Amino acid sequence: MLTCKDATRLMSEAQDRPLSVGEKLQLEVHLAMCRGCSNFREQMNFLRLACRRFMQRRNGGDDGSPSS
Amino acid sequence: MLKFAQLQLRDAALAEDAVQEALVAALAGERSFSGRSALKTWVFSILRNKIVDLIRVQSRTTNVSALGDDEADMDATFEALFKDNAHWRPEVRPFGWGDPAETLREERFWEVFETCLNHLPEKTARVFMMREFLEFETDEVCRELSLTVSNCNVILHRARNGLRRCLEGSWFAPGVSAC
Numbered sequence: 001m002l003t004c005k006d007a008t009r010l011m012s013e014a015q016d017r018p019l020s021v022g023e024k025l026q027l028e029v030h031l032a033m034c035r036g037c038s039n040f041r042e043q044m045n046f047l048r049l050a051c052r053r054f055m056q057r058r059n060g061g062d063d064g065s066p067s068s
Numbered sequence: 069m070l071k072f073a074q075l076q077l078r079d080a081a082l083a084e085d086a087v088q089e090a091l092v093a094a095l096a097g098e099r100s101f102s103g104r105s106a107l108k109t110w111v112f113s114i115l116r117n118k119i120v121d122l123i124r125v126q127s128r129t130t131n132v133s134a135l136g137d138d139e140a141d142m143d144a145t146f147e148a149l150f151k152d153n154a155h156w157r158p159e160v161r162p163f164g165w166g167d168p169a170e171t172l173r174e175e176r177f178w179e180v181f182e183t184c185l186n187h188l189p190e191k192t193a194r195v196f197m198m199r200e201f202l203e204f205e206t207d208e209v210c211r212e213l214s215l216t217v218s219n220c221n222v223i224l225h226r227a228r229n230g231l232r233r234c235l236e237g238s239w240f241a242p243g244v245s246a247c
Contacts, residue, residue: 036162
């Protein structure tokens with residue numbers, strides 16, 4: 001059984017590399033039962049999105065590009 | 069642009085030089101631009117390369133993988149989020165942050181975001197920003213900074229959790245200020 005602590009490591013690594021089938025399965029089973037960790041995953045996704053938007057704001061896009 | 073360079077390099081003079089060099093290089097290049105936005109993108113891509121060069125030089129003189137006091141503090145804070153069985157303590161369990169689009173539209177949010185980035189220890193921030201802002205693949209970041217993959221993973225996890233906790237404390241938690 002995956003602990004919450006281990007789950008956070010996997011969720012961080014999922015931002016950097018594709019997880020293996022086994023890792024994915026373990027994580028999904030854990031997330032289905034754990035509200036805190038599913039919120040953690042949404043927060044990781046939010047961070048990624050915020051970083052992209054941060055760069056767009058710096059990088060010439062006055063209000064970003066509506067197409068992307 | 070200057071702010072961006074400073075955020076990455078944590079050195080005002082170095083950042084100023086990098087931006088100036090990028091501007092000069094951009095103006096020296098003979099390219100025509102359809103608009104202001106294309107020019108900015110071009111200057112930015114030059115600046116990105118300059119920043120990477122500087123980080124490469126810096127990483128030769130400093131040991132990025134060495135654990136400083138700040139990093140040790142962050143790890144202790146992270147460990148304290150969990151009970152003995154490595155599951156969340158109820159009072160610090162991550163909560164929902166609502167609609168991301170709405171948050172990202174708020175000007176004030178970006179000030180908090182930058183403050184939180186600045187709160188990250190220098191080396192931790194550098195690895196995180198190379199990955200998230202300069203959009204290097206993780207193995208490239210590791211290679212550039214001479215880190216092992218597992219070390220890289222640990223640093224990125226530390227950075228993400230630190231940033232997450234800072235935003236949670238200073239933006240998402242109602243009535244709480246400062247991280």
